[in-house]
Amino acid sequence: MGRTPPHPQVSQFDLQQVLEALVDPVRRSIVTRLVTSGEDLKCGAFDMPVSKSTATHHFKVLREAGLIRQYYVGTSRMNSLRRTEMDEAFPGLLDVLTRAVSAPS
């Protein structure tokens, strides 16, 4: 699959890079959506207040930080949360940030 973009291994995960990815509200909303949906979603399934090229950039930043895995199904680029690997590298981080985001008041 020459179209599958590169992904970092867990040993390459970097807290600074992960925080820089998650400090952006739009990118955090993508991760929260993947956490709450519990399934892989194509890029078009996210309702984002940004242009398509900006959205593509956001997915790329998340992928390069190790937060999501991207792969193709036909012409759709799918996004999968790398939950197990992120929990291995930074236990609790995803829980904390998605709980804080989705907590009612």
Added chain:
Amino acid sequence: MGRTPPHPQVSQFDLQQVLEALVDPVRRSIVTRLVTSGEDLKCGAFDMPVSKSTATHHFKVLREAGLIRQYYVGTSRMNSLRRTEMDEAFPGLLDVLTRAVSAPS
């Protein structure tokens, strides 16, 4: 104490603001130092690779996000981690970030 700078209440804590404070490595190192020392520290006690005015700015960002409380003892500005309040607002966040920072390898 007219010299005591303003501090947000817990109800005013904002995850976005807290993440923007903690995404900076120098500011994260200040918080980690306070976590590991377990006591209040004056600004001069932190070994930071930045100018004094930049350091003052970093402390201000942390204070305005609710991460630290600042007060004077004589001419020294002291810094206290607002651990209880931060844990109340965002349970686990400080644990996750300081554990990740201080973890061996």
